[in-house]
Amino acid sequence: MFATPAFAQAAGGGAAAFTSFVPLILIFGIMYFLLIRPQQKKLKEHKALVEALRRGDQVLTQGGIVGKVTHVNEDGTIVVEIADNVKVKIVKATIVSVMNKTEPAAA
Structure with a gap:
């Protein structure tokens, strides 16, 4: 209704x-x-890209810093030399690109 x-x-x-x-x-x-x-x-x-980082690679970070990888740590960080005797510890995930890749040493 x-x-x-x-x-x-x-x-x-x-x-x-x-x-x-x-x-x-x-x-x-x-x-x-x-x-x-x-x-x-x-x-x-x-x-x-982050997993393939090795010593000697030239990298660019999200902050715009260009440097050379001097040490890759197992805790998810790397040590990057940004100038002579100036090294900074950076989280691997903040790497944007690898500018110059080093070749692995021939066995």
Whole structure:
């Protein structure tokens, strides 16, 4: 008797409920391929770069400091020489890029 048109229209619409979620699913799929996957790939590349650091590499930090790696510690830090007799301890994760890579010694 007091049924509004909204209640009358909502009855028995199982397929309509699914079709209303299709745009949401498509948007999530597009966001995954445009944002999430490239970010994960970049993170893997950065992790590989940090793990491959060795003594003698010239590195650039997030703060803009360029220096030469003198020692790689096991606790996630490295010692970088930024000038003659000036060495700083830096967290490995703050390395942005390796500018000059040293070649491993021939066996």
